[in-house]
Amino acid sequence: MLRITVDPEKCCGAGTCVLIAPEVFDQTDDEGLAFVVCGEPGPEQADSVYEAALACPRGAITVTEQD
Amino acid sequence: MTKDAVSLEFPLTARTCPFDPPGRYAELRATAPVSRVALPSGQTAWLLTRHADVRAVLDDPRFSSDMSRPGFPHLYPKPVEPVLKGTFIRMDGEEHAHYRRMLTGLFSVKRIEAMRPFVEQVVEDCLDRMAAHGAPADIVRELAYPVPSRVICGLLGVPHEDHATFGGYLNTLFDGSSDQEQFAAAKAGLSTYLDALISEKEKAPEDDLISVLVEQQYKPGRLSRQELVTISWMLLAAGHETTAHMIGLGALTLMENPDQLAEATRGPAAMADAVEELLRHQTVMQLGMTRVAVADAEIGGTLIRAGEGVIALLSLANRDPDVFPDPDTVDVTRGARHHVAFGFGPHQCLGHSLARLELAVVFDRLFRRFPGIRPTVPVADIRFRYDAIVYGVAELPVEW
Numbered sequence: 001m002l003r004i005t006v007d008p009e010k011c012c013g014a015g016t017c018v019l020i021a022p023e024v025f026d027q028t029d030d031e032g033l034a035f036v037v038c039g040e041p042g043p044e045q046a047d048s049v050y051e052a053a054l055a056c057p058r059g060a061i062t063v064t065e066q067d
Numbered sequence: 068m069t070k071d072a073v074s075l076e077f078p079l080t081a082r083t084c085p086f087d088p089p090g091r092y093a094e095l096r097a098t099a100p101v102s103r104v105a106l107p108s109g110q111t112a113w114l115l116t117r118h119a120d121v122r123a124v125l126d127d128p129r130f131s132s133d134m135s136r137p138g139f140p141h142l143y144p145k146p147v148e149p150v151l152k153g154t155f156i157r158m159d160g161e162e163h164a165h166y167r168r169m170l171t172g173l174f175s176v177k178r179i180e181a182m183r184p185f186v187e188q189v190v191e192d193c194l195d196r197m198a199a200h201g202a203p204a205d206i207v208r209e210l211a212y213p214v215p216s217r218v219i220c221g222l223l224g225v226p227h228e229d230h231a232t233f234g235g236y237l238n239t240l241f242d243g244s245s246d247q248e249q250f251a252a253a254k255a256g257l258s259t260y261l262d263a264l265i266s267e268k269e270k271a272p273e274d275d276l277i278s279v280l281v282e283q284q285y286k287p288g289r290l291s292r293q294e295l296v297t298i299s300w301m302l303l304a305a306g307h308e309t310t311a312h313m314i315g316l317g318a319l320t321l322m323e324n325p326d327q328l329a330e331a332t333r334g335p336a337a338m339a340d341a342v343e344e345l346l347r348h349q350t351v352m353q354l355g356m357t358r359v360a361v362a363d364a365e366i367g368g369t370l371i372r373a374g375e376g377v378i379a380l381l382s383l384a385n386r387d388p389d390v391f392p393d394p395d396t397v398d399v400t401r402g403a404r405h406h407v408a409f410g411f412g413p414h415q416c417l418g419h420s421l422a423r424l425e426l427a428v429v430f431d432r433l434f435r436r437f438p439g440i441r442p443t444v445p446v447a448d449i450r451f452r453y454d455a456i457v458y459g460v461a462e463l464p465v466e467w
């Protein structure tokens with residue numbers, strides 16, 4: 001299973017992760033900071049979660065695998 | 068070769084293939100990915116061509132965007148002016164974040180997605196006009212310039228009846244053929260217009276970006292009027308030409324690669340992937356991003372000293388074979404979103420969701436409406452903007 005976190009200190013709020021994995025990430029209305037809506041997504045989300053972590057311009061997304 | 072020997076004069080403008088960056092850059096990436104280049108201003112700078120190095124520098128606080136700092140790599144000699152308050156693209160750290168945070172909520176994926184029906188309407192209107200004009204028509208004139216211009220109008224809250232006036236100013240500013248007098252008049256006209264628009268929104272706020280900034284930031288005194296005008300200017304400067312030339316180049320790339328076009332038009336998900344591939348392959352910010360080191364930093368094994376300039380060449384990072392297999396081939400099914408067409412780090416494009424939305428709607432509607440559309444001339448006869456800051460096609464005559 002995947003565990004996902006976003007570091008709000010790093011996030012610069014333009015929502016690349018939300019575009020790539022909308023089921024997993026969302027943004028706050030005021031400053032657009034990303035947060036995780038689905039912290040333990042299923043395997044079908046894995047590709048887009050890893051792509052979001054790779055594309056994040058601040059390296060703010062951490063993905064770890066757990067069983 | 069000593070480390071400080073100059074490898075080439077930057078920028079190169081001659082291309083062998085108009086769809087590929089100048090070949091010498093790729094040779095450098097293979098042999099000397101961090102190398103010293105001479106600029107027309109007389110300065111030298113480090114040119115970065117690898118994906119990893121470009122990303123490292125753009126997300127490193129030891130590299131500054133402040134153009135007024137000594138050592139900042141300017142392309143052309145010009146008097147160094149202090150960065151205007153509000154021009155956060157040229158600021159660092161907390162000062163940059165202070166302004167950017169006022170806008171990020173306004174560019175959230177949700178808010179931009181809510182603009183979709185408006186963007187679709189704008190695109191359909193432009194296509195109606197193109198159909199009425201009849202073939203041959205110039206895609207740059209009919210679609211590439213008017214769509215981003217009218218979308219920015221919608222974003223800022225310029226009322227519909229003023230779109231033509233507003234678009235006229237933008238055309239004069241960004242069309243290389245206007246003389247200095249016309250340019251100055253358009254600049255003054257647009258500044259006056261923006262100021263009046265702010266006054267309108269003060270009286271009768273709506274849901275647009277300027278209204279929200281007026282209510283949330285200007286009225287409580289967190290943003291001055293001058294800063295608000297500057298920020299509006301910046302959005303125009305950043306969102307107009309970039310998107311316009313991605314539309315022109317993207318449409319041409321698809322028309323020249325019919326198999327890719329067929330793949331791209333299979334459905335919304337395929338089109339979203341195609342837009343990413345076009346952004347990667349045709350990185351329109353062809354001169355890259357400039358920064359100056361404020362502390363010594365090692366990048367890609369090379370020591371860059373405080374006060375030295377760097378140019379992070381986005382177009383080459385996006386063709387790095389270590390990251391994108393077979394990088395020169397257009398493959399709209401690649402699905403890679405970790406390209407740097409929108410930059411990287413804290414300055415990564417604020418308007419990327421809007422640009423992506425515009426591109427997807429434009430290509431979808433264009434090829435649905437005119438399935439047999441094609442250039443009227445061979446690629447060899449198309450005028451490309453080899454020496455512009457934003458690469459693109461100067462005109463793109465098509466028939467259908």
Ligand code: HEM
Pocket residue numbers: 132155156157167219301302303305306307309310313351352356408409410411413414415416417418419421422
């Ligand atoms: C395909 C179209 C576009 C491309 C290729 C593009 C590219 C870029 C790039 C490379 C940067 C980084 C600049 C730097 O690091 O110094 C940037 C920043 C920016 N872009 Fe875009 N852009 C596009 C469309 C837009 C649109 C439509 C808007 C808004 C209406 C916009 C607004 C901005 C702003 C405000 C910044 C400055 C962000 C900051 O400094 O924090 N861009 N863009």
Ligand code: HEM
Pocket residue numbers: 140141142143145154156300301302304305306309352354355356357456
């Ligand atoms: C209000 C906003 C902006 C202002 C006032 C501004 C101002 C300038 C100026 C004065 C130059 C000439 C630099 C020199 O001395 O060599 C320049 C160049 C350039 N600008 Fe901007 N710019 C703005 C927005 C943007 C945006 C949004 C982008 C990226 C999407 C961008 C990318 C570039 C690039 C790539 C160059 C050429 C490389 C360089 O000389 O630094 N600019 N800009």
Ligand code: SF4
Pocket residue numbers: 006010011012013014015016017018032033034055056057058059060061
């Ligand atoms: S991609 Fe990264 S920086 Fe951008 S909103 Fe998501 S977490 Fe924040």
